[in-house]
Amino acid sequence: MGFKGKLIASMEIKCGGHLFHDFYQINAHHVSNISPDKVHHFNIHEGDQDLKVGSIIGWKYNHDGKVKVTKQLIEAVDDEKKLITWKVLEGDTLELYNSFAITASFEENWATWTLVYEKKTEDTPEPITLLSLMIDITRDLESHLHNN
Secondary structure, three states, X not given: OOEEEEEEEEEXXXXXXXXXXXXXXXXXXXXXXXXXXXXXXXXXXXXXXXXXXXXXXXEEEEEOOEEEEEEEXXXXXEOOOOEEEEEEEEEHHXXXXXXXXXXXXXXXXXXXXXXXXXXXXXXXXXXXXXXXXXXXXXXXHHHHHHHX
């Protein structure tokens, strides 16, 4: 039996949430250009450039001072609520967690990241530094979207 958890962080953003939502659906491949110290590479394993439910994507990123990889399935997209959910299929995250899902909601002027996970052991740390990474990338994207 695993140990389930949920972490949520919300932050006010200067530009409309629709810009973030559209960015992650259409221009996710540009995250590595906007935040190169955090994200090194993005690729699409299955699906088209315009990401939809069922698309499988991959990221190479910096986390806790190490280069890591993840492969994710886009599980849900709600254009009205500006919400996207990714389920981790493979990668470094699953070394510590039995399951891991990330939901991003970009309603109005708020970005909310929700991590839902099941730790492999009770001693496995909460993924607070991973949530912090998401917040830092959101700040980078906000700066890019607000200035363009």
